[in-house]
Amino acid sequence: MALRRRARLACRAVFPPGGLAHLFVAGVVAALVAGVAAVERKGALQLMLSRPLVLGPLLGWALGDAQGGLVIGIPLELLFLGGVNLGGSLPDNETLLAGAMTTAAVLAGEARGTGVDPPLAALALLSLFPLALVGRHLERRTEDRNDALFELAFARVERDPDPFPINLRGLVLPFVATAVICFAAAFFSPILAAARSSCSLPVASALTGSWHAVWALAAATAIRAVRDRRAPLFALASFAATLVAALLLSGRP
Amino acid sequence: MTAARPVAKRSLLRVFFRSLFIQAAWNPRGMQNLGFASAMAPALADLHPDRKARIAAARRHLELFNCHPYAAAAIVGGAVRLEEEVASGGATSQDVSMFKSSLASPFAALGDGFFWLALRPAAALLAALAQPYLGLFCVALFLGVYDSIHLGVRGWLFATGYQKGAAILEILSRAHIPAATRGLKMGAAILAGALAARGVLLAAEPHRPGNGVLVAVVIVAGVVFLPRVGLPVALYAALALGLALGGGFL
Numbered sequence: 001m002a003l004r005r006r007a008r009l010a011c012r013a014v015f016p017p018g019g020l021a022h023l024f025v026a027g028v029v030a031a032l033v034a035g036v037a038a039v040e041r042k043g044a045l046q047l048m049l050s051r052p053l054v055l056g057p058l059l060g061w062a063l064g065d066a067q068g069g070l071v072i073g074i075p076l077e078l079l080f081l082g083g084v085n086l087g088g089s090l091p092d093n094e095t096l097l098a099g100a101m102t103t104a105a106v107l108a109g110e111a112r113g114t115g116v117d118p119p120l121a122a123l124a125l126l127s128l129f130p131l132a133l134v135g136r137h138l139e140r141r142t143e144d145r146n147d148a149l150f151e152l153a154f155a156r157v158e159r160d161p162d163p164f165p166i167n168l169r170g171l172v173l174p175f176v177a178t179a180v181i182c183f184a185a186a187f188f189s190p191i192l193a194a195a196r197s198s199c200s201l202p203v204a205s206a207l208t209g210s211w212h213a214v215w216a217l218a219a220a221t222a223i224r225a226v227r228d229r230r231a232p233l234f235a236l237a238s239f240a241a242t243l244v245a246a247l248l249l250s251g252r253p
Numbered sequence: 254m255t256a257a258r259p260v261a262k263r264s265l266l267r268v269f270f271r272s273l274f275i276q277a278a279w280n281p282r283g284m285q286n287l288g289f290a291s292a293m294a295p296a297l298a299d300l301h302p303d304r305k306a307r308i309a310a311a312r313r314h315l316e317l318f319n320c321h322p323y324a325a326a327a328i329v330g331g332a333v334r335l336e337e338e339v340a341s342g343g344a345t346s347q348d349v350s351m352f353k354s355s356l357a358s359p360f361a362a363l364g365d366g367f368f369w370l371a372l373r374p375a376a377a378l379l380a381a382l383a384q385p386y387l388g389l390f391c392v393a394l395f396l397g398v399y400d401s402i403h404l405g406v407r408g409w410l411f412a413t414g415y416q417k418g419a420a421i422l423e424i425l426s427r428a429h430i431p432a433a434t435r436g437l438k439m440g441a442a443i444l445a446g447a448l449a450a451r452g453v454l455l456a457a458e459p460h461r462p463g464n465g466v467l468v469a470v471v472i473v474a475g476v477v478f479l480p481r482v483g484l485p486v487a488l489y490a491a492l493a494l495g496l497a498l499g500g501g502f503l
Binding site for chain 2 (some may be wrong): 066126153193
């Protein structure tokens with residue numbers, strides 16, 4: 001632990017937070033981690049390392065604030081819990097959003113010295129959410145381009161009946177697209193930090209309210225993600241039971 | 254008809270490993286065909302020393318194929334078994350194609366229902382609910398619960414598909430997967446309800462019941478309107494509502 005702390009302090013001395021060199025190094029780290037996650041999301045293994053719940057803390061840890069990554073990862077996980085890749089349909093790209101948002105918010109929090117607080121997380125989501133839609137569009141384009149790999153494999157089958165190397169080439173575009181966007185997100189972090197620093201107390205309070213609303217919507221999305229007509233009923237019963245138990249335990253009427 | 258020539262164990266392991274990349278080059282025309290053909294290649298190399306026969310086998314596995322990526326392991330295993338029979342003259346290449354096309358859809362439905370719509374929500378909600386107590390270890394909880402089941406089932410499907418061939422369908426029909434799916438979904442719904450209640454309680458603290466009511470309203474509105482308005486609209490509406498009414502949160 002002491003060694004890690006010393007290494008971090010040495011890194012900070014060489015690359016002071018918020019400086020261009022620091023952003024560049026952090027951007028490269030974010031690009032590599034998020035790029036691998038993008039590959040894992042659909043094309044390889046699918047161990048769920050690309051889910052926001054895992055990618056947020058993992059990327060946060062790589063950038064120096066795992067807890068900040070968790071602050072972002074859990075609500076994003078719940079918001080996208082119902083997004084399922086069924087047949088040819090594509091859900092919004094939660095991995096790209098989680099990667100970019102964690103990168104920008106963790107670096108902004110580090111530059112401010114406050115970590116990722118709810119107003120910062122709300123600002124990051126407000127500004128970066130469209131990336132989930134952009135990611136879906138990019139994924140569709142990638143799949144269309146994979147048609148060329150299919151044709152290549154078919155044309156080459158006489159020469160080489162093992163198409164594994166061609167199959168793996170399908171992983172390149174998701175890696176590159178996500179890595180580039182997450183690298184860019186590192187350079188967005190100073191803007192995010194400046195926006196957060198300029199928030200007056202009432203604005204910060206309102207943004208905290210927004211983050212609570214995001215959590216509420218995430219809970220609603222999670223209930224909806226259980227695609228069973230009895231799910232809302234079970235959720236309602238559990239909701240009521242939890243409230244009653246909490247009120248009883250706290251000694252309120 | 255000659256005696257079936259089994260695929261070497263090492264090749265079977267390579268087939269299984271490659272089946273983990275079945276969606277690497279998913280494409281609209283052949284869907285998972287490239288991944289499937291890639292996975293089969295080590296087995297085909299064992300079974301068809303004759304290059305022409307190997308090329309013909311590789312070509313037929315480039316036909317359209319689409320299934321749930323985990324459940325596809327059973328079909329890959331079964332296809333290896335059938336290819337052994339094709340090599341020994343006990344089955345025809347059409348039998349392999351028929352096996353793949355007839356099982357792909359039911360297995361996809363089974364896999365989607367169990368993994369995507371039941372196990373993943375249940376594991377994620379369990380981790381989210383455990384986060385205040387476990388901190389960062391909730392991530393390990395999620396991965397431990399999900400991947401121990403996922404990898405176990407994936408390996409079992411592949412091995413059983415290889416051992417039983419077409420009989421895998423009968424074995425799966427006795428595995429109580431729909432019942433397990435229903436149980437997991439109900440468990441996930443209960444966890445989601447508890448999580449929603451925790452959100453309300455946290456917002457209402459300290460002594461701000463109005464904030465709790467605001468969060469509860471967003472939850473109810475989300476459950477009711479989400480399917481109609483979609484996530485982007487719902488998210489920005491929630492953010493805007495929070496901004497407008499959330500002045501007392503700090």
